[in-house]
Amino acid sequence: MNKKSLSERDICTKYITPAIEKAGWDRLTQLLEEVSFTNGKIYVRGKLTARGARKRADYILYYKPNIPIALIEAKDNNHSVRAGIQQALDYANILDIPFVFSSNGDGFLFHDKTADNDPIETELDLENFPSPETLWLKFNQFRGIVTKEAEKVVSQDYYFDGSGRSPRYYQQIAINRAVEAIAKGQNRILLVMATGTGKTYTAFQIIHRLWKSGKKKRILFLADRNALIDQTRRGDFKHFKDKMTVVKHRMIDKSYEVYLALYQGLSGADEEANAYKQFSPEFFDLIVIDECHRGSAKEDSAWREILNYFKKATHIGLTATPKETNEVSNSEYFGDPIYTYSLKQGIDDGFLAPYRVVRVNLNIDAEGWRPEQGKKDKDGQEVEDRVYNRKDFDRHLVIEERTQAVARKLTEFLKGYDRFAKTIIFCTDIDHAERMRTALSNLNADLVAQNHKYVMQITGDNDEGKRELDNFINPEETYPVIATTSELMTTGVDAQTCKVIVLDAEIKSMTKFKQIVGRGTRINEEFGKMYFTILDFRNVTDLFADKDFDGDPIRIKPVTEETDLSNIVDEEENQATPLIDEITGQEIIIEPEIRYPEPQTPTDKVKEPREKVYVNGVDVSVLISREMYFDNNGKPITASLKDHTKELIKGQYASLDEFLNRWNSTDKKEVIIKELEDQGVLVEALRDAVNREVDLFDLICHVAFEQPPLTRKERANNVKKRDYFTKYGEQARKVLETLLDKYADEGVTNIESMDILKVKPLTDYGSPLEIIKQFGSKAKYLEAVKELEQELYKTGA
Known part of the structure; x- marks a missing residue:
């Protein structure tokens, strides 16, 4: 052989x-x-x-x-x-x-x-x-696994439930590194995994292996939202069965091995409410902290006291967005992450949904708004004469027409896309979310009349809306379709089929921005969720260009204790935070205290801020609406799309002759399209920017090599003028002429597919087998198609 x-x-x-x-x-x-x-x-x-x-x-x-x-x-x-x-x-x-x-x-x-x-x-x-x-x-x-005991822990099998599900490669790495670190005695561990990559499943497998090996016997899983606990209990942790309990109403039963608890259920404002002290400090030997960038991340928080109380236990922090500010440091507490799996990696690997970004600029956002002399608000009071800008809108000044303009633009988008695409609108506050719900209900009256839950306000103070949260995130449930919110849905909401995220709030916190983007990153192929669109009305997506968006967090908390922090205000910590009242089981909104600088002298006066001002009768219009494009590294393309594309194509084909040789020698032109897309060429965007009636061949020749483009129709007509079909029989000639028309309408990749023989008007000439017979054989039919393509591109560029 x-x-x-x-x-x-x-x-x-x-x-x-x-x-x-x-x-x-x-x-x-x-x-x-x-x-x-x-x-x-x-x-x-x-x-x-x-x-x-x-x-x-x-x-x-x-x-x-x-x-x-x-x-x-x-x-x-x-x-x-x-x-x-x-x-x-x-x-x-x-x-x-x-x-x-x-x-x-x-x-x-x-x-x-x-x-x-x-x-x-x-x-x-x-x-x-x-x-x-x-x-x-x-x-x-x-x-560094040097003892028999450590080897026993490391070699403990994963949990398999017989469904065929097993960890993805990055989950394997996170699980194995965590188990190895704990087997070697490390007690503070941080795992950073992008939203939608299965942090809870990863945590379950870590806990299960440590528990089954006998390394950890009592485990506490801590979160700060009911939704997170419920998803965990009903989801990945369900396999713990009767070994697991959820701590409710501060009632403690010490006979279980795995405990799920809210911070709020374990701690309170006074000593008597601190239910965690019903456990001894040594009771738990493993604590997993979900979304550890919140709550206990702050050194002086009441919730950090719980971790300090159980300080002898191993602590594992899970987050998509580790927090590193002057006051808060995840890495200071947990150490540097033992593994990071980023949003960019998840999108590149195909485990997370990619995003499109449409930026919408309103005239008053771009130019500011100054009230005309004597302008009165809706209460009849004169509006203070100054220039109001985007930061004022909906926080200090409410312009009714602006709310209408945002709602109208979103409605137009959904009508052109999918009116039943699950959509989350992030508003400035609860009042803004209420008004947005009304505006959208009026603009979508036909669908609201069919079901009033088409648009729902889902905020921390709204019981009806909160009850619909599970339905919103359930792929099987049609309603609600559109959710208006402020803070409640920024994190911990597993919205698998969310296809549209609308940003109409000022968001400066990178942590919060990443969490919001994470609401759309899950893929659900069964329900057609493969990507999502961000409609940005506040230029929030500028944060995509920030080097920190998908980079490793840098520890910036000062080590010195002398640093004066009195004037530092943490952007995200001062947002209204949804908490849960354990007695009533209701989610409540608590406005945290904001630390302002002390007045310099006793005579200084702090001006009391006026309540929101509501005005109408303002001309609000869309100045520009455009799609942002991103390169292969996920960074916004700052050069023009044409210049960016030219650079990429010339990296693939140094000259026009090199491209022409490749084009003419490739049997399936979709191979070239695939190669270009892998290099980061945005083919569809380029068609929109140049001319959708132009073939990919002409697009490339025009953009990269400055050749005048022909439309598909012009190329098809040139072939017809040459009377190229005379060598074929009548029926075969009709088939080729129809393929030529199909090319003019739809492009070259369609005529290369055998499936085209199954659609009208080609079906008028018989079945695919009957059509092929007119050419003698399948090989001869394919040869005729190849020849047709050569005729189409005969004139070169």
Whole structure:
């Protein structure tokens, strides 16, 4: 047998797999082939979406299920044994795997990340692949797992419920790193994972492994919202069954092993209300703090006292948005994150939904508004003469026409998109959310008449709205469709099918902005939720350009105790915070105390702020509405779309001739489209910017190489003028002429698909088989289509 003639798959089957098995790896439990570990990035093309390629390793070797320790990249025998090592190293770096191999079927190149003084890369014969025990021993030494007790904890199996669900690669890394750290004695741990990436499931698996191994016996899961506790109890933690309880009304039963509790249920304003003290300080040996950037993040908060009381326990903080300010530091308390999985990574991997951003600028927001002389508010009082700007609107000054303009723009958007797309509108405060609900109800009276829950105000003070929160986030429930809110839905709301987020509040806090964006990042393919749109009326999405948006938080809290913090006001902490009254079970709004600088002299007077001023009769209009575009790194494109695209295309094709050769030699033009999109070319956006009637071919030639573009119709007419079809029979000629018309209407990728033979008017010529018969065979039909394409592009650019 000639080894060089074998495919890569044959090399794997005949040489690589047998060598691994001979070394002692169990094919059923330890050796996985062709492992896809990402879902493929979602690309948005107008209203359509497409998945990019998944990342796939040829082999991943596991010592225990979900504990991967080695990765192998295979090549056919026309490559050297080293040929796959760089790709293997890239994948191993992503997957946190220390032992990396490349093979062409002759042997293995072994890259050992644990090597210290030894050579880092060595060649091995097929007979000398290392055994599971050899690599496991090296793995534990490298990770610092040196005792039998620690090894018992680290090798504890995951929980499997028989449904086939298992942790994604990044969840595996977070779980394994946390369990390893705790096995080695680390007691403060921070995990940073973007909203929608399964923090609670990750926490469940960490707790389960520590609990089953006997390392941790009593566990407390802490959160500060009822919704978070309910989702946890009914969701991932349900497998704890009768070992788990929810602490309610400060009633403590010490016979359970896993406790779910609200901070508010354990602490109160006076000593008697501090229910956590019914437990001894040593009762819990593991505490998991959900959304740890809030509540207990602040050193002097009442809630931090709970953590201090149980200070001997291991504390794990979970957050999508670790907080680092002059006053609050997650990393100071927990240490630096042991693992971070960012929004950008989640979108690139295809586990999180990408976003479109539409910026809407209103005239009074851009230019400011100054009342005309003698202008009176709705109460008949004269409005103070000054220029009011976006920061004033809805907080100090309410302009009825502005509320109407925002509601009208959103309604127009939904009518052109999907009137039943789940939508959250973030307003300045509860009053603003009330008014927005009314404005939207009036503009959507037809749907509100069918069901008054089409638009609902869901805020902390509104019982009816809060009762509908579960229905809003339930994909199976149609209503409510639109939710107006202020603070209640910024976090802890698992809105899988939220397709539109509207920003009509001033948001300067990066933490809060990330949390709000996180409401849209979940994917639900069953219900068609693959991406979401942000409608921004306040330029909040400027924060996307901030280097901190998807970067690691930098610890900035001063170490010195002498720093004067008296004048520092934390933007987010001063927002109205929804809390839960444990006695009534109701969510309430508490306005936190804001610290202002002390007056300098006894004669200084603090001016009392006037209540909100309400005015109407103001001309409000949309100045501009435009979509923002983002590059492959998730950063806003600041250059013009054409300039940005030109740069990307020229990075792919250095000259017009190079592009023409590639175009004419490629059988399926969608391959070129896919390549360009992978490079970050926004094909659909470019069509909108140039001309939707222009083919991709002309778009590229025009934008990158400054050639005058022809429309698809012009190209089709040029072919018809050349009377190119005369060599075919009458029926075949009619088919090709119809394909030409289809090209003019829809583009080249449509005529390349065999499915086009199943749609009108082509179905008038018979079934796909009957049509193909007119050309003699399928191969000849495809050849005719290829020739048609060559005729279309014959004139070059």
